[in-house]
Amino acid sequence: MATREGYYVRRDNPVQEGHLKCAGVISPSSNIPSVTYDVFDVIIIGAGYAGLSSARDLCLSGFKVLLLEARDRLGGRTWTAEVEGHLYEMGGTWIYWGQPHVYREMSRYGYTKLLDSNADKVGCNYFTSWINGKPRNISYEEEGPAVERAFEIFCDVDGNGGRRIIPYPHDPHFKPEAKQWENISAAQRIDQVRAKLSELELYTLQGFVAAISGNDMNNTGFFDILRWWALSGYSTQGLYDYTETYKIPEGQSRFARTMFDEALATGNLKYAFDTLITSIKDTSVTVEATSTSGKSWSARRLISTIPLNILNRIQFQPPLSPAKSAAHSIPHIGIGAKVHMEVQGTNLRTWSAAAWPDSRIFSGRGDGITPAGNTHLVFFAGNQKGLNAQEDARHMAAEAKKLHEMEIQKVIWHNWLEDPLSEGIWCMFPPGYSFDHLDTLRARHGNVLFASADWALGWRGFIDGAIEEGTRAAMAVVKDLGFPRRVAPAL
Ligand SMILES: Cc1cc2nc3c(=O)[nH]c(=O)nc-3n(C[C@H](O)[C@H](O)[C@H](O)COP(=O)(O)OP(=O)(O)OC[C@H]3O[C@@H](n4cnc5c(N)ncnc54)[C@H](O)[C@@H]3O)c2cc1C
Structure with missing residues (x-):
């Protein structure tokens, strides 16, 4: 099945919008019968990992769940495009066995064989840094220690590598002293340590930090x-x-x-894709979600997984508290771009690069070999405002070629910033946001619960954080409603 999302351009051909094969497109797009239950137990808005994990947990517990999703596919800020037999992750991609929530799911479903696309280290094996206006190729033997030392200095806020300031990484506000580090920007921190860094350390650190943030370091x-x-x-x-x-x-x-399939197999899941919710009304007995087509559905509880950067578009009745409205009005700053290229030959498969602030490209690296025997490169970059998709692809290709000679066959990407269902990539908070707003983002509003990777406590902004949040919201519903006492269907 193909999704209407994503962009694909082959050499100088016109950009193709959508029509990319994706295993996340669900057909039929809805299984809601014309006669529905009067009131569901739970409505979940959004079929990203937060919504899917909530839906799966609640369906397994016997609740009648309605999952409403505006896209034509599941996965939210993660989706895989299959182009000429190769998989391109357009959003969230990398996971690790140390991330507790996602790895629990992977192990549960048998997804335990992982792929490190550069494990064999074959190819050019160097890093290109844009230093003083021009690219310089540096061996990994030189780059590795430079970036390691730079990061250690950057993060050593307490003479103990950050361990005293954040002793429990999943409880980030545990130490009130952490607030002083919350108030400054990454750029200010770089200024504090700049004198201790060599030129190479400074450039590699800047590139790495920009790639992490997806934004200017001042923000x-x-x-x-x-x-x-x-x-x-x-x-x-x-x-x-x-x-x-x-x-x-x-x-x-x-x-x-x-x-999704596990939730569906319980028989407790009803769903509708292509369904954009615009308002949520809590009558104190039930919650009603209404879509752009004017259709409404009711449930005893509602879990919203709508991302932070678009949450203020939803009309809430009764209105949100001033604290919640204030928190929803400040967007997170993860607004970068992720762009895939297929380039001729295999030499660049072990290449990586950092180029910020001299280029819109923050970082790039080889990510495997395509069935055509070419290299798959993935780049993280700033968005270039005012370019249409064709110009954007050309501009990205030109920036990549400034870093290294390459013959580009394809460019594939999803414009997350202009995507009205995300308006951003992974969540990164601006300076001074977390201590003031995190608890408020996590708080419920009557019978409406909020779950999103964007306010996870641990791996916030990650797939792991989305599952942490989906699990938390499902458990809150169980606590509210108690386990349903329905008679199991006859086998
Ligand atoms: C380019 C990119 C790279 C990333 N890289 C990584 C990575 O390598 N590793 C990692 O762990 N994480 C990564 N992330 C982050 C990770 O993908 C997200 O943090 C996580 O998937 C968010 O999950 P979520 O369920 O909280 O939100 P989402 O996935 O955004 O799900 C929310 C869902 O709600 C739907 N929705 C929104 N509004 C409405 C509405 N009004 N009505 C109906 N439906 C609505 C949306 O369409 C969406 O499907 C990346 C993200 C991006 C974009």
Whole structure:
């Protein structure tokens, strides 16, 4: 099945919008019968990992669940496009066995064979850094220690590698002293340590931090980078292992689909894709969700997994508290781009690069070999405003070629910033946001619960965080309603 999402361009041909094969497209797009239950137990808005994990848990517990999703596919900010026999992860990709929530699911469903697309280390084996206006190729023997030392200095806020300030990475506010590090930007922290860094260390650090944040470092809260570091075992190698090395070979869409299929097999799941919810009304007895087509559905509880950057578009009745409205009005700053290219030959498969601030490209790297025997490169970059899709692809290709000679065959991407159902990528908080707003984002509003990777306590902004949140919301519903006492259907 093909989704209407994503962009694909082959050499200089016109950009193709959508029509990319994706295992996350569900057919039929709805299984709601014309006669429905009067009131569901739970409505879940959004079929990303937060919504899918909630739906699966609640269906298994015997609740009647209605899952409503605006896209034509499941997975939300993760989806896998299959193009000419190769899988391209358009959104969330890398997972690690140390991420507790996602690995529990992977192990449960048997997705335990992981893929490190560069494990064999064959190819050019160097890193290109844009230093003082031009690219320089650096061996990994030189780059590895540079980035490691730079990150250790950057994150050593307490003489103990950050361990005293964030002793429990899944409880980020445990130490009130952490707030001082929450108030500064990544750029301010770089200024604090700049004098201790060599030129190479500075450039590699800047590229890595920009790739983590998906934004300018002035807009990036330093605390979120420090949290990633703490969650990764307070080490640079940990950062690589946890956040950008291991993939599910079958692709995220298949994995997400497995969770959906389990919920469906219980017989307790009704769903509708292509259904955009615009308002949520809590009557105190039931909650009603209404779509753009004017259709409404009711349930005893509602779980919204709508991402932070678009949450303020929903009309709530009764209105949200001033604290919640304030929190929803400040977007997270993860607004970068992820762009795939297929390039001729296999030499660049072990290539990586960092180019910010001299290029819109933050970082890039080889990500395996396509069936045509070419290299799959993946880039993280800033968005270039005002370009149409064709110009954007050309511009990205030109920026990549400035970094290294390459013959580009294809460019494939999803424009997450202009996607009205996300308006951003993974969640990164701006300076001064977490201590003031995190608890408010996590709080319920009457019978409406909120679950999203965007306000997870641990791996916030990750697939792991989405599942952490979906699980939490499902458990809150169980606590509210108690386990249903329905007679099991005859076998
Ligand atoms: C480019 C990119 C790269 C990433 N890389 C990684 C990575 O390598 N590893 C990792 O762990 N994480 C990564 N992430 C982050 C990760 O994908 C997300 O944090 C996570 O998938 C979010 O899950 P979620 O369920 O909270 O939200 P979403 O996946 O955004 O799900 C919310 C769902 O709600 C739907 N929705 C929104 N509004 C409405 C409405 N009004 N009515 C009906 N439906 C609605 C949306 O369509 C969406 O399907 C990446 C994300 C991006 C974009």
